[in-house]
Amino acid sequence: MKKVININFQGRVVPIEETAYELLKQYIESLRKYFAFEEGRDEIINDIEGRIAELFSERLKNGANCITDADVNAVIAGMGRPEDFDPQEPEAATAGARDTGAHTTSTSWTTGNVPGRGSLYRNADDKIVGGVCSGLANYLRIDPVIMRILFVVFFGVLFWVYILLWIIVPSKSVSSSITKRLYRNPDQKVLGGVCGGLAAYFNMEVWIPRLIFALPFLFAIISSGFSPFWDWDFGFVPNIVSGSFGGSMFMIYIVLWIAVPVANTAAEKLEMRGQKVDLDSIRQAINKDLQNVKARTEKWGTELKETAENLGQRASEQAKVFTAQAGPAVRRSSNGLGHAIGVIIKAFLIFIFAIVAITLFGVLIGLLFGGIALAPLKDFVLEGSFQNSLVWLTLFLFFGTPLIALITWGVRRIMGVRSKRHFLGFAFVALWLAGLICASMLFYKVAGNYRRVASLDEEPISITQPDSILNVTTSSPDWKKYDRLRWMGFGDDDDWDWGFDSINQDSIMLSTVRISMVKSNDSDYHVYRVRSSRGRNMQEATNTASTINFDVTQNDSTIFLPKGFFITKKSKFRNQRVWMVMEIPVGKKISFSKNISGYNWITVNYDRHRFNIDNFDDDDDYYHNDEFNDERETSSLYRPIPGRTYLMKEDGRPERVND
Amino acid sequence: MNIDNTQSQMRKGILEFCILSIIRRGEAYPSDIVEEMKAANLQIFEGTLYPLLTRLKNATMLTYRWVESSSGPPRKYFSLTPTGEGFYKELEATWFELANAVNALTSKKEVFSTTINQEESNFQQDESSEPPVNN
Numbered sequence: 001m002k003k004v005i006n007i008n009f010q011g012r013v014v015p016i017e018e019t020a021y022e023l024l025k026q027y028i029e030s031l032r033k034y035f036a037f038e039e040g041r042d043e044i045i046n047d048i049e050g051r052i053a054e055l056f057s058e059r060l061k062n063g064a065n066c067i068t069d070a071d072v073n074a075v076i077a078g079m080g081r082p083e084d085f086d087p088q089e090p091e092a093a094t095a096g097a098r099d100t101g102a103h104t105t106s107t108s109w110t111t112g113n114v115p116g117r118g119s120l121y122r123n124a125d126d127k128i129v130g131g132v133c134s135g136l137a138n139y140l141r142i143d144p145v146i147m148r149i150l151f152v153v154f155f156g157v158l159f160w161v162y163i164l165l166w167i168i169v170p171s172k173s174v175s176s177s178i179t180k181r182l183y184r185n186p187d188q189k190v191l192g193g194v195c196g197g198l199a200a201y202f203n204m205e206v207w208i209p210r211l212i213f214a215l216p217f218l219f220a221i222i223s224s225g226f227s228p229f230w231d232w233d234f235g236f237v238p239n240i241v242s243g244s245f246g247g248s249m250f251m252i253y254i255v256l257w258i259a260v261p262v263a264n265t266a267a268e269k270l271e272m273r274g275q276k277v278d279l280d281s282i283r284q285a286i287n288k289d290l291q292n293v294k295a296r297t298e299k300w301g302t303e304l305k306e307t308a309e310n311l312g313q314r315a316s317e318q319a320k321v322f323t324a325q326a327g328p329a330v331r332r333s334s335n336g337l338g339h340a341i342g343v344i345i346k347a348f349l350i351f352i353f354a355i356v357a358i359t360l361f362g363v364l365i366g367l368l369f370g371g372i373a374l375a376p377l378k379d380f381v382l383e384g385s386f387q388n389s390l391v392w393l394t395l396f397l398f399f400g401t402p403l404i405a406l407i408t409w410g411v412r413r414i415m416g417v418r419s420k421r422h423f424l425g426f427a428f429v430a431l432w433l434a435g436l437i438c439a440s441m442l443f444y445k446v447a448g449n450y451r452r453v454a455s456l457d458e459e460p461i462s463i464t465q466p467d468s469i470l471n472v473t474t475s476s477p478d479w480k481k482y483d484r485l486r487w488m489g490f491g492d493d494d495d496w497d498w499g500f501d502s503i504n505q506d507s508i509m510l511s512t513v514r515i516s517m518v519k520s521n522d523s524d525y526h527v528y529r530v531r532s533s534r535g536r537n538m539q540e541a542t543n544t545a546s547t548i549n550f551d552v553t554q555n556d557s558t559i560f561l562p563k564g565f566f567i568t569k570k571s572k573f574r575n576q577r578v579w580m581v582m583e584i585p586v587g588k589k590i591s592f593s594k595n596i597s598g599y600n601w602i603t604v605n606y607d608r609h610r611f612n613i614d615n616f617d618d619d620d621d622y623y624h625n626d627e628f629n630d631e632r633e634t635s636s637l638y639r640p641i642p643g644r645t646y647l648m649k650e651d652g653r654p655e656r657v658n659d
Numbered sequence: 660m661n662i663d664n665t666q667s668q669m670r671k672g673i674l675e676f677c678i679l680s681i682i683r684r685g686e687a688y689p690s691d692i693v694e695e696m697k698a699a700n701l702q703i704f705e706g707t708l709y710p711l712l713t714r715l716k717n718a719t720m721l722t723y724r725w726v727e728s729s730s731g732p733p734r735k736y737f738s739l740t741p742t743g744e745g746f747y748k749e750l751e752a753t754w755f756e757l758a759n760a761v762n763a764l765t766s767k768k769e770v771f772s773t774t775i776n777q778e779e780s781n782f783q784q785d786e787s788s789e790p791p792v793n794n
Binding site: 010011012031034035038039040043044047048050051053054056057058061078079080081082084085086087287 | 661667670671674689690703704705706707709710712713714716717728730731732733734735
């Protein structure tokens, strides 16, 4: 249902839909601009109006009740738009314009220039709800779209303002006086052309708004990549910047995507930049568009190029006729709900994709920096300069290359740069493959160092016999923990203990010690020590095992085990372990202090692909004895729980007693 | 080189001539002129025609009179003035020169070899036919 008004057009009363009237007015206005400097302009306009009036009469005569949008569009299509007219220069010989003949003037319905600011009214023509924003924007001489966005963003406060204005302010049909409107730029778009449109409106380079929208995201990524490695002392700053700021920028982008219309026609594109909408600028804009199209099709070869040009020109001619009819209608409906839903779905999908990409990015950063941070430890594992260089190569090629590739791609997208050849892509892939090769070589080499396990035979530790109970505890450390590892997150956490502390950069203390209880064959306590290690071959493993320093001391009825043993960069980490076997005579007790909970047990079983870390905290009293070439039967060995006291029974099972 | 420009230049050159030739045959009003040109496969927008007519009128090549019509506002019917007639004849001569030259250059045969230098024979030609133009 549309409002119909009567206009006095060329001396006749013509019923016409209000929206159709707007179209007509716009068209006449554009003609006025086109013929602005023409001699006899008024006459020409009058003639054209006369012709239009004639066409209207025909339609009304044929049974139409009023002139509709379709009628006006058809008439305009027939008459042609200013940009379609053949270019003409006024003749030099033309005498002064002479208005001969009497003809009625047609100014009864065309409004003159909009005077000043006037008073505030609601815009009855350009309205989505009540025309408040549009009228306000007209009054302030800014783009109504900006006004609408402001009202949406500050919805809570301005809601009542809006209602108030809606009631108070009268509605009036007003010709919009703005020459610069905010549009979305379809020629420069990555997602929705929002940044491109903003750039055109504010006359800045396109990467500036892109960076503004992307910056919180980037910041969030980088800070999340670093956060495992240090704590923010000023924790609130990154949250504000990366958290809420990033989120709100994202919402702003979505709001703009929905609210701001896209510039389709050449006239709209000119309005987007705030340029004068006249013949020359329209022609320039159209030419530029055509040139863009041509540049893009250049690479299809010459024949295709020519064909495309011909088709393009014919198509653009057709399109001009089409847009003359459909353009205004499309522009109105582009703010519709369906469009908004489509935009939301598209934005959601892009959001998901962005999340995946960002996660990958963060992971790569973490791996890269983690690798670098673990550098001091690598000397304990690697042997020789070849392996060392392999590690660095692996780090940068395998982890660093995808990272750099991702950064480059991201920056390129933001800047809107597109590379003609994919040379860089191939280079990155090649580097990454090289990194993959290095990684596998490294893995193979390093694994080779652990191929064989060797354990030295049981060595009895001589102790003086206590009376009834043997206390086992650890000797207090006389060294300081190496705190530098703390900043990486390896520290003294109870639930995240990697099994080693270090006192200086040249050696690491391992506490892979296991204690077992077994029944003694005589009435004496016995203590045995087994040291084991891995190596490239049996000889090397044996040698490494023999360098383990784990001496037991005794004071009265308490024996002190060291907290751990040291490995140096020279002796390397080869999964050295110490196994203490306590033989307890029947009827005698043995107690273990809580300190022995500090012992960890890392099982790396190369042949059978087993890797586990056992702490003494769990209640499991049984264990496997596969790694040791030892003659003791598994079933007779028991693992003590720290802080408990046991009494050895006849059947060989230690029974827990309370102390 | 932009082909649009060249093509529009070519059109621009002959538009006046064509319009005058239509009006010469009898009083015509703009809508009629548009129809005739469309029939002759030379499209023109009303928006191009009206300024042209106005300019010609201002240069006293054309004159017009108002004719009331029952279906719509009054119409302007244009007709050629004597000045316009003279203007037309000169254009016609120029056109024949050009057409002949172009045809000669774009084909091997020569057309209008005998009549081109005689103005009188041009006037005796059938007025309703235009000289054929080779594509």
